[in-house]
Amino acid sequence: MSLSRTSTVIKPNKGLLDYKINELWRYRDLLILFIKRDILTVYKQTILGPLWYIIQPALTTLMFTFVFGKMANISTDGLPHVLFYLLGITFWSYFADCLNKTSNTFVLNQAIFGKVYFPRAIVPASTVISALAKLLVQLLLFLGVWAYYLNEGVINPNWQIIFLTPLVILFFGGISLGFGMLFSSLTTKYKDLSFLLAFGVQLWMYVSPVIYPMSSIPNKYLLLIKWNPIAPLLEVLRYGFLGRGTFDLSMFAYSGFFSFLILALGYCVFTKVEQNFMDTV
Amino acid sequence: MRDYALTTKKLSKQYRLGLIGTGSLGDDLKRAWAKIRGKEDPFKLIGDSNDRTSKGNSNYVWALKDINLEVFKGEVLGIIGKNGAGKSTLLKILSRITSPSYGEVSYEGRIGSLLEVGTGFHPELTGRENIFLNGAILGMSKREVSEKLNEIIEFAGIQKYINTPVKRYSSGMIVRLGFAVAAHLEPEILIVDEVLAVGDIEFQKKCLGKMKDISRGDGRTILFVSHNLGAISTLCDRVAYLKDGELVCVGETQKVISQYLESESSRGEMYFDVDKSKIASIASIRTLNNQNCCVCDFDVSEGIDIEVEYEVQEDVRGIVLALILENDAGPLFYTFNNEAEAPIFNHQAGRYRSCYKVPKLLLKPGKYYLTLNLGMPGELLEGLSNIISFDVLEGSVDPTNLGWRRDRPGTIIHQGVWKNGRI
Structure with a gap:
């Protein structure tokens, strides 16, 4: 077996532009193994196993239907409550899970990061990718409920928009990974931020159209919600699957652009911090 | 001239003492400002050497300072130094866990570090799955691991549990599996940090053997950090000696070990400030001769009393003092103070004295070092390596025809009895 004879130089404070993308590629096997590990080990030694993936959104949807739909009477654009909430919860929980998990990458993995070197970005990336398994299972639940209502003829999907779903998931993943890497980098030195993030994610849900449609927002607040890169993504899904909502290509492009930008920024800061975080964490 | 596997140039690492808070933000800003104006880092010039016994003036301390080290291809380089000398910091920089503050390291190929074995093992995964995971963490591709899978399983000796x-x-078993994966990593440079302290004797021998194979057979380079001077002297071609973050010397193994022992241990007596925050701590150690005088040179025909005083802060069970006697070749024996005729199992707060008597005509002429450990079951309270040294001299005994002369083989003087006669 021959090893690549590359010379390496370890120096202090590499510039912000040292992305180490090659190295990420060299460690692709590790990424795959981490993803496998994350998926395989979550529900080991539980009786219901992956069924938990379905129980979580199902119960939350029932609760939302009861609290927001029946008691608070918040509009769902005339769509069936269950379907409306299930769609929002499925995708929002993917986003929130990824963000919460990736945002303390350094603190959680201190033990292993302190012992061996590998590109640290592998860890949050694997978190975001392995969370797709859960999303997929939950999506199946949603599709089941969706097919039922489709059969009843209550909804009119915009079929061509549905094909944008993979792109929407990509943007969700990008935004959560970007923010997650940014926060995990900053929390190594200033721990205050982890408190901010914990309830920040909760508040974020209320400024995103998860439990209400964009159309129910008064005009004077609309601009505020529009800056939220998550809003157009949820609206696109709703427009596609449920046939109601707004589809604005420029807003959708904004989300995509934002996702790319925050991912690049997060990765930059992350690779900068990973060199010395053991000294401050 | 031989090729270098790894070189460091003025490698330095600076740490900030105390808490990270608003002060650090201020210093960060000063640094950034200096960088913007194109000036040198204002904190590069300050900082104390890492001598923890004296309180420095500055908030910054050099964990490593200006280390210039050249490691040849295919050699085993030992790194020795007391706790806090900068060994771990050096290894952390070499294995890229943290980056240097100044200076640089350059090397060819891959560095594999064994700072801890079994890093990243997931308890829920099987042995086989963990081999792949751990291998990937250490930088192996899936193909490489597959090729060596059987070898790894066999080396770890856990076929049944895979x-x-x-x-x-x-x-x-976890340690064996971890070492087995790491040993088959086959990097150009392998960094090993005291992992051999764990595992049973048989496995330790296997590890040392494997390390030798790696360096001699395959021409790979090993950096080996250990407090076990015996292992260092049998394994290493050269040794680097670190003290307070600076490189004191690099060179031939025996020479450097002797220099290390000589300069790190004091003679005859040693007193310490008692740490009141610990349950118990060592106050003093002395070596006494038959006349109860504190000396550091003994005659072979003279017994040696090693007297240790320690202070206990609260009523506690199970405090044990352990003593290790070593020479340049490694430890000679290890003994606990609860092996005494009247051991103390329950300590009340107060000061205690324990004395160990080394009988006469046991130690061959030469230089000896003492290591002291104070501990409780499952916990080491204080460990002082090679804290004090003394010499045993040939002295008054006529050494002619004696088996224990310095230049004869054997580690100790044995007083077994010969019986001779014509049959």
């Missing part, structure tokens, strides 16, 4: 989750393994 499909069992690792959480069911004994701690020894």
Whole structure:
């Protein structure tokens, strides 16, 4: 077996532009193994196993239907409550899970990061990718409920928009990974931020159209919600699957652009911090 | 001239003492400002050497300062130094866990570090799955691991358990599996940090043997950090000696070990400030001769009393003092003070004195070092390596025809009795 004879130089404070993308590629096997590990080990030694993936959104949807739909009477654009909430919860929980998990990458993995070197970005990336398994299972639940209502003829999907779903998931993943890497980098030195993030994610849900449609927002607040890169993504899904909502290509492009930008920024800061975080964490 | 496997140039690492808070933000800003104006880092010039006994003036301390080290291809370089000398910091920089503050390291090929074995093992995964995971963490590709899978399993000696989750393994099996994966990593440069302290004797021998194979057979380079001077002297071609973050010397193994022992241990007596925050701590150690005088040179025909005083802060059970006697070749024996005729099992707060008597005509002429450990079951309270040294001299005994002369083989003087006669 021959090893690549590359010379390496370890120096202090590499510039912000040292992305180490090659190295990420060299460690692709590790990424795959981490993803496998994350998926395989979550529900080991539980009786219901992956069924938990379905129980979580199902119960939350029932609760939302009861609290927001029946008691608070918040509009769902005339769509069936269950379907409306299930769609929002499925995708929002993917986003929130990824963000919460990736945002303390350094603190959680201190033990292993302190012992061996590998590109640290592998860890949050694997978190975001392995969370797709859960999303997929939950999506199946949603599709089941969706097919039922489709059969009843209550909804009119915009079929061509549905094909944008993979792109929407990509943007969700990008935004959560970007923010997650940014926060995990900053929390190594200033721990205050982890408190901010914990309830920040909760508040974020209320400024995103998860439990209400964009159309129910008064005009004077609309601009505020529009800056939220998550809003157009949820609206696109709703427009596609449920046939109601707004589809604005420029807003959708904004989300995509934002996702790319925050991912690049997060990765930059992350690779900068990973060199010395053991000294401050 | 031989090729270098790894070189460091003025490698330095600076740490900030105290808490990270608003002060650090201020210093960060000063640094950034200096960088913007194109000036040198204002904190590069300050900082104390890492001598922890004296309180420095500055908030910054050099964990490593200006280390210029050249490691040849295919050699085993030992790194020695007391706790806090900068060994771990050096290894952390070499294995890229943290980056240097100044200076640089350059090397060819891959560095594999064994700072801890079994890093990243997941308890729920089976042995086989963990081999792949751990291998990938250490930088191996899936193909490489597959090729060596059988070898790894065989080396670890856990064929029977390979499909069992690792959480069911004994701690020894986990260590063996971890070392087996790391040993088959085959990097150009392997960094080993005291992992050999764990595992049973048989496995330790296997590890040392494997390390020798790696360096001699395959021409790979090993950096080996250990407090076990015996292992260092049998394994290493050269040794680097670190003290307070600076490189004191690099060179031939025996020479450097002797220099290390000589300069790190004091003679005859040693007193310490008692640490009141610990349950118990060592106050003093002295070596006394038959006349109860504190000396550091003994005659072979003279017994040696090693007297240790320690202070206990609260009523506690099970405090034990352990003594290790070593010479340049490694430890000679290890003994606990609860082996005494009247051991103390329950300590009340107060000061205690323990004395160990080394009988006369046991130690060959030469230089000896003492290591002291104070501990409780499962916990080391204080460990002082090679804290004090003394010499045993040939002295008044006529050494002619004696088997224990310095230049004869053997480690100790043995007083077994010969019986001779014509048959």
